[in-house]
Amino acid sequence: MKKYYNTFIMLVIALMGLSLAGCSNDDLNTDQFGNDISLLSFGPCPVLRGGTLHFMGSNLDQISEIDLPGADPITQYEVLKSGRESEITIQVPAEKCTTGTVTLKTAKGGVITSVTPITYREDIKLTEFYVGTEKNYTGSVGQTLTIKGDYLNLIHGIIFADKDTVNEKQFTSHDRYTITVAIPKEAKTGTFKLTDLAASPNEIETSEALVINLPTVSSLAPETIKAGNNITIAGESLDQIASIEFTGAPAEKFTIAQDGKSISVTVPSKATDGEVNLVTSSGVKIPAGSIKTVVPTELVAAPNPVKNGADVTITGKDLDLVTGIAFPNAAGSIKSSNATTIVATVPEAAQNGDITLSLANGKNVTVAYKLVAPxxxxxxxxxxxxxxxxxxxxxxxxxxxxxxxxxxxxxxxxxxxxxxxxxxxxxxxxxxxxxxxxxxxxxxxxxxxxxxxxASSTPAVSADIKGTIGEYVTINGKNFNNVETVSIDDTKVIKFSARTNTSMTFQIPATVAAGTYDLKMVTPDGTSTVVCKITAASPELDVADYVKNMNGTAIAYPYTMTWGDDGRFTITQDVMTKMGIKVGSVLRFYKKTTTKGQVQINNGAWKPYTTLTDWNGTESVLTLTIDKTCMDFINQSPSIVIQGGLDDITKMTVQP
Incomplete structure (x- = not known):
């Protein structure tokens, strides 16, 4: 194993002996290029060879090179903070570097030199580590890891593969030359670090990897399983397992044998077919095999056929897995269920087909059924x-x-x-x-x-109709040849322009008041039949036949409505009476569709009631229906004054 000669230091700046407070910024900033880069302090000092060295100052993230005495130029560093209050760190080489001033170079050639020299500590030595016997870098969770060196009493923690730190309280032995510790469950293959656990800790990372033996799986049974039942996974070192993942859901309940050679795990209700993975405390996933989940079988629906609104009973195996039921064309709900029986009411909207039973894991099964027919x-x-x-x-x-x-x-x-x-x-x-x-x-x-x-000989009409009083209207139907007379309520229709067995066109008598009536047809034997409803509307009266412009000229179409007397007019009280204007009457202003403009409706005191507008040029007619509110407003000064700005009016009418 490669030896390490490394020293841990404290990073508390007050104790670093590195403060440059006695030096002015001019002493430390020789950045003649004006980038405002300066060094305020660095540390810890003395620093551990192979340890971390911190630099603090302004805009240090713009440094291109750091030179330690005797060492090769360092161009790789980590930026902890950037800007006017910046901090960067470098890893001090384990060899070659000597005591002296530190030089920082900017990208534009500026040079910043420290006032305080860098010094080193070499009192901590890491010479080797092993598991069990020397030169053995492979071990299992729970086995003893031995670390050899000098001044190891300054070490307060070990970090295994970037997981939680093992505190020195958990060391099984700890002195100046040796640390022994049980490999934790969180450990995984890789290098590990020794740390002093300071606020800004120094860490020494091994170059050799500690290889952690992973759990192994030899079997999984049964492979076909019902949700809620247990499977058994056999293997070695299974006590390292922290969680178990099924396809579709994590396991909620499992028990590991004391010898670590087996696990009993309950299959979650949402688990479906697929792989089962064991997850160690260190996050490593270990495939354990695959399972196939059971679905209900041997399904029978009764009674069959069944009537909409009645209960249907489904029998079979493993029906306690079912969480939902649906019928063709209708959702359903389960009234009662157990492992062998489900009872549900057939919805009124349900159609023939298959009933679908759904499981928590997303699987579905179907059972055929038929509906009673009239x-x-x-x-x-x-x-x-x-x-x-x-x-x-x-x-x-x-x-x-x-x-x-x-x-x-x-x-x-x-x-x-x-x-x-x-x-x-x-x-x-x-x-x-x-x-x-x-x-x-x-x-x-x-x-x-x-x-x-x-076929009936009775006259019949296909739909209700609408027409205008005094005008002709056409109705369609059948058996019109068997009709002797036609009447609108009690008013007899006199004038016909066309008539066949399936169609007739007649004039709505002028004596009929506006409204909706029964259209009656009487056969030669005197039988009267109401064949439909007929709505008779008052005819539209042309305003030009009743009023003139305010300047006395006649209204002619196309008409240009204005705000002056040549393009506006008044409907006086006597004309309103003559035209039959009342609640329910309709004013219409027909125009070219593309014309844009407005029509203002006022009472006789020139007080505006409303303005009809078409600013987009999309309407062919502007309409006002006179309701009670409108009529009351007009009657405050009885007459209607109409003005505005609208060209190309093709007709202005009142429908009483």
């Missing part, structure tokens, strides 16, 4: 005209959410009178064809045969 045993009529009432009898009919009939648009009934054994409904007028389809509450469908829906 069965029709009887129709009140097997051949029936659309529009009539129908009763369907059977089993599990409470699972049905809606009934779809044949015909244009697949007319569907969602309002059902139903029990588990019967459904009552009215067949849609638009239905025609054979067979029906059940849409179940879980989204699945069941086709049902055995019924024929004959």
């Amino acid at each position: 069965v029709v045993t009887e129709f009140s009529q097997t051949s029936i005209i659309a529009g009539n009432a129908l009763v369907i009898k059977g089993t599990n009919l409470d699972l049905v959410a809606s009934v779809v009939f044949p015909g244009d648009g697949s007319p569907t009934v969602t309002t059902l009178t139903q029990t588990e054994t019967a459904i009552g409904l009215t067949i849609p007028e638009a239905a025609e064809g054979t067979g029906i389809k059940f849409v179940l509450k879980n989204g699945e469908t069941v086709n049902v045969t055995g019924i024929t829906i004959n």
Whole structure:
């Protein structure tokens, strides 16, 4: 083994004998290049050959070379602090260096020379270390490490591979020439250091490595294991193990035999298939083998088929591993479970397929099941005209959410009178064809045969309609040839422009007030049928037909609204009455889409109520609906004054 002649020193600056307080900064700073680099002190002094030497001053991180008397130039150093209060350290060579002044050189050629010379201590010697017998650098945790030298009584700790320091209180013997210590669990192969444990400690590191025998594994059993059960790992020196890692989770419980030759470890619930690693106190991972985790088997669901909303029982092996359950199209929850049985309620939304059981370790298993389906045993009529009432009898009919009939648009009934054994409904007028389809509450469908829906002669309309009073509106449907009269509530429709069996166009009578009404059709036999709702809107009145600009000129389109009398106007109280302006009326200002601007609405006292704007040029119409608040505001000074800045208005209307 290579010998070391090293000396430990204390780094307390007050005792270093290095203070340069008697020297001015000029004495120490010969940096003629103006980098403001200066040396204030260095130490410890005397310093240990091979030990650490500290330099303190300003901007020492800019030093390019440090020269110790008799030694080769040193260009490698560690920066502890940089800037105006800086500190750097170097490792003193073990040989060649002699007593004298220290020189620091800057990158630009400046030279800084210490006032105080550097001196050395050589009273501590490290001559050798071994385990058991001399020249043996290999040992196991717990074996005795012997360190030989001189003045070893100044040593207060040993650092094994950068782990926790072994304090001298743990040395088994300690005198001037010898230290013996048990190799700690934290030790791992590598060099180790002797330290004086000072605030800024000196450390001596061996050049030879101490080789630590690692634990070995000879077997792992069983390799197929259920979470929560134990596996046994056999080997040597297993008492060095601090933790055990499974794939997916660390072990929480394990026991090491006193002889260190076996470990019993409980497999965590989250552990899954894969490697098992033993981790020593020093952090070394040792592969111990691999495991395969058990999943539930021999799974059977009953009853099968099962009804939505009822309980399903799953039996099998190792079901206590299950932490969650899911059904096709629906999440589930476990009501009760043990190692051989799980009970859960089938959700209403669950569909046919496989039930999925999930384990804590991320694995899943499935079990097949089927759902009960509705069965029709009887129709009140097997051949029936659309529009009539129908009763369907059977089993599990409470699972049905809606009934779809044949015909244009697949007319569907969602309002059902139903029990588990019967459904009552009215067949849609638009239905025609054979067979029906059940849409179940879980989204699945069941086709049902055995019924024929004959077309109804009753008139029917496909959708509610909207129109303007005095204008024509078109409705679509069927059986219009069987219609003798059409009325909006009690107002008879007089004018038709077109009419077929599936479409008719008629004028909404001017005598109908704005509102929503029943549209009624009467057949030759006097039967009146409400076929849809019709909303009749008041016609839009052109403002230009009722008012003029404030300067007396007529309003013409395209109209330019301004803030002057040539482009603004007033709707007086009498004109408001004539046009029928009231709560619910709508003002519209049609314009070119790309035009940008604003329209201001005021009352007769020129007090603004609101401003309609389009600053992006994206709107084709600006609209104001007169609500009660707006009407009350206008009535404070009864009239409406409209002005603003908006070009290219194509029309201005009021819809009463």
